[in-house]
Amino acid sequence: MMSKQTQETPNRREFFRGGARYALLAGLAAVSAVLLKKPGTPLAGQTCVNRGFCRGCGAVTDCGLPQALSFKQATQRRSS
Amino acid sequence: MNRLLQRSRHEEALSQSDGSTRPPSPQPARSGRGRIPRRFQKCRELETIVEGPANQKPAMRHSLSLNLPLVAADLRRRRGLGVSRVRLLTSAATALGFKARTAVWRNFSSRGGSVRASLATITLLFLLLFACSALADQRFPPPDFSETNHELPTTTTPPVRALWLHYLDVAVLLGAMGLAVWFIYRKRSRRGLFWLSIFSLAYFGFWRKGCVCAIGAPQNVILGLFDPNYTVPLVVTAFFIIPLVFALFAGRAFCSGVCPHGALQDLVLVKPVKVPAWLEHTLGVIPFLFLGFGLAFAATGTGFPICRYDPIVPIFRLNGPSLLVALAAATLLIGMFVGRPYCRFLCPYGALLKVAALASKWRVRVTPDICTQCQLCEHSCPFGAMREPTPGTVEPKLLVPERRRLGWLVLLVPVLIAGGVWIGGQLAVPMAKLNPTVELAERYLAQKTAPVDYGVMTPEALSLQRAEHDPEALLLAAANWRERFKLACLLFGGWVGLVLGIKLVSLSLRTRRTDFEPDRGACFACARCFRSCPQELVRIGQMPASELPGTGVAPQTAKT
Numbered sequence: 001m002m003s004k005q006t007q008e009t010p011n012r013r014e015f016f017r018g019g020a021r022y023a024l025l026a027g028l029a030a031v032s033a034v035l036l037k038k039p040g041t042p043l044a045g046q047t048c049v050n051r052g053f054c055r056g057c058g059a060v061t062d063c064g065l066p067q068a069l070s071f072k073q074a075t076q077r078r079s080s
Numbered sequence: 081m082n083r084l085l086q087r088s089r090h091e092e093a094l095s096q097s098d099g100s101t102r103p104p105s106p107q108p109a110r111s112g113r114g115r116i117p118r119r120f121q122k123c124r125e126l127e128t129i130v131e132g133p134a135n136q137k138p139a140m141r142h143s144l145s146l147n148l149p150l151v152a153a154d155l156r157r158r159r160g161l162g163v164s165r166v167r168l169l170t171s172a173a174t175a176l177g178f179k180a181r182t183a184v185w186r187n188f189s190s191r192g193g194s195v196r197a198s199l200a201t202i203t204l205l206f207l208l209l210f211a212c213s214a215l216a217d218q219r220f221p222p223p224d225f226s227e228t229n230h231e232l233p234t235t236t237t238p239p240v241r242a243l244w245l246h247y248l249d250v251a252v253l254l255g256a257m258g259l260a261v262w263f264i265y266r267k268r269s270r271r272g273l274f275w276l277s278i279f280s281l282a283y284f285g286f287w288r289k290g291c292v293c294a295i296g297a298p299q300n301v302i303l304g305l306f307d308p309n310y311t312v313p314l315v316v317t318a319f320f321i322i323p324l325v326f327a328l329f330a331g332r333a334f335c336s337g338v339c340p341h342g343a344l345q346d347l348v349l350v351k352p353v354k355v356p357a358w359l360e361h362t363l364g365v366i367p368f369l370f371l372g373f374g375l376a377f378a379a380t381g382t383g384f385p386i387c388r389y390d391p392i393v394p395i396f397r398l399n400g401p402s403l404l405v406a407l408a409a410a411t412l413l414i415g416m417f418v419g420r421p422y423c424r425f426l427c428p429y430g431a432l433l434k435v436a437a438l439a440s441k442w443r444v445r446v447t448p449d450i451c452t453q454c455q456l457c458e459h460s461c462p463f464g465a466m467r468e469p470t471p472g473t474v475e476p477k478l479l480v481p482e483r484r485r486l487g488w489l490v491l492l493v494p495v496l497i498a499g500g501v502w503i504g505g506q507l508a509v510p511m512a513k514l515n516p517t518v519e520l521a522e523r524y525l526a527q528k529t530a531p532v533d534y535g536v537m538t539p540e541a542l543s544l545q546r547a548e549h550d551p552e553a554l555l556l557a558a559a560n561w562r563e564r565f566k567l568a569c570l571l572f573g574g575w576v577g578l579v580l581g582i583k584l585v586s587l588s589l590r591t592r593r594t595d596f597e598p599d600r601g602a603c604f605a606c607a608r609c610f611r612s613c614p615q616e617l618v619r620i621g622q623m624p625a626s627e628l629p630g631t632g633v634a635p636q637t638a639k640t
Contacts, residue, residue: 017438017439018439018441020438020439021328021329021439021440021441024324024328024435024436024439025325025328028321028324028325031301031305031321032317032321034305035301035304035305035312035317036314036317038304038308038311038312065311066309066310066311067311
């Protein structure tokens with residue numbers, strides 16, 4: 001028996017598969033939107049560029065990330 | 081060896097039954113280890129029987145690839161073989177004909193074995209070379225050198241990586257993903273995928289030291305969703321999303337050409353053995369459980385266990401705790417005989433990709449055009465992803481108990497989830513001790529009720545001393561952590577129940593396949609199976625189309 005390897009014929013299984021695909025895609029889009037729209041997370045400049053290490057980071061003075069803010073507080077407290 | 085001996089004895093017996101001595105037939109190229117693969121043995125036997133007289137009767141040899149029943153009749157009539165023997169031989173060669181099989185076999189044996197062995201040897205030697213530095217274990221907290229006045233070197237932090245380099249990582253990921261899809265679906269090129277995976281191994285593995293990687297990214301994402309104070313870097317979000325989006329359309333292209341973990345395991349694969357189905361199914365659940373554990377743990381904010389216990393990353397970093405280095409060595413050793421053991425039986429991101437690939441728009445096809453069910457691709461997948469065609473119709477009598485069982489299993493799923501939630505709730509307290517704050521608080525309370533004399537200043541004693549400064553804050557923080565762990569354990573328990581339930585249901589589902597085809601979820605899209613298909617060999621010009629069935633005559637096989 002031979003069968004031509006063309007595109008999947010539309011059937012019930014393919015319909016559900018398509019539905020699942022776009023549902024997952026919508027889920028991923030929602031997760032991305034939530035993560036990118038978090039306060040203090042504009043697209044560029046406010047994402048951590050140094051794997052969470054504030055010490056020695058060149059961007060820490062202008063950084064508004066929560067870790068950086070607490071780092072700056074701690075270092076100010078120590079210096080005063 | 082025994083098989084070869086048996087075969088030669090059998091051929092001798094056949095020649096005696098002929099009453100004549102056959103001229104030696106041309107020997108097809110043997111594989112590097114001098115053995116004929118089992119799936120080709122019957123085919124070779126048939127070839128030996130027919131090719132002898134075919135020297136005198138070329139028409140007979142030609143007809144073999146066109147009309148197998150004719151060959152069977154001829155074998156019975158001229159060779160005097162019994163019906164069962166002829167049936168056994170001809171069943172091995174389908175309507176495709178053994179010539180095509182032999183061509184595929186030659187294609188296998190001309191490459192493969194020796195190349196794989198050399199690649200594996202080079203990789204292992206390279207890794208052994210750096211094993212010494214990998215065994216240098218860091219101690220935390222650092223040892224106390226106050227008596228010897230030894231000055232500890234100051235802690236240095238890595239220099240800041242420029243922002244554009246992070247965007248470059250995303251661009252490389254996107255480019256590599258695009259190339260992988262192109263190699264799989266348009267070029268159908270294993271070689272292209274191989275070199276792409278080598279590039280990914282060098283870039284994402286050894287140069288970027290396995291970080292940033294998609295495998296650990298789900299932990300950042302879940303922590304970002306649960307913890308309002310945690311910001312997920314944009315690059316990590318991209319590494320989490322991009323391979324999944326590709327998987328929703330093109331299957332596990334990330335695993336085949338972009339993941340450095342997979343590339344390294346592919347390099348050491350020498351002689352893949354088939355994992356029994358029951359073991360494959362059982363171990364296949366582990367990645368989902370590990371994913372659940374990793375996400376639950378990360379959601380509490382305690383740590384990232386998927387990254388912490390990754391057995392491949394110490395190889396990329398050429399450094400790591402001794403236990404993990406040993407685990408890495410064990411993974412590579414197992415990987416010599418079991419294809420991609422980490423990807424199949426542990427990788428949590430692979431579990432996500434598997435789910436996404438089940439809903440993928442396109443799927444990997446062994447054949448570029450038509451499937452003749454020659455079964456040559458049956459053993460071509462070293463990862464056990466090839467699935468057989470299912471029988472066309474099933475007796476309704478058989479369906480009734482199957483449907484009943486499926487119904488019971490579907491009803492069992494919520495029970496398993498509820499059971500998992502209950503067990504998770506029971507485990508919340510002991511699991512919370514994995515958090516250092518909770519552990520310190522418990523030790524602090526125990527010290528109050530039954531004091532322990534630590535003697536010399538150990539890290540434990542030091543931490544207890546610090547806890548004395550503000551015990552209320554410590555206990556409050558520990559209570560908060562415990563609450564988080566309670567929620568995480570409930571969710572994890574439910575997840576375990578759900579995974580087990582879905583696995584049981586999926587085992588009871590009847591799938592319909594008309595051809596040999598890779599399983600959507602299990603297929604890594606590595607393109608290894610392509611060359612096992614005679615149609616593919618014709619497409620790339622390694623076999624003349626005239627050797628395929630349905631060429632010229634035999635229109636009865638050309639039904640589509």
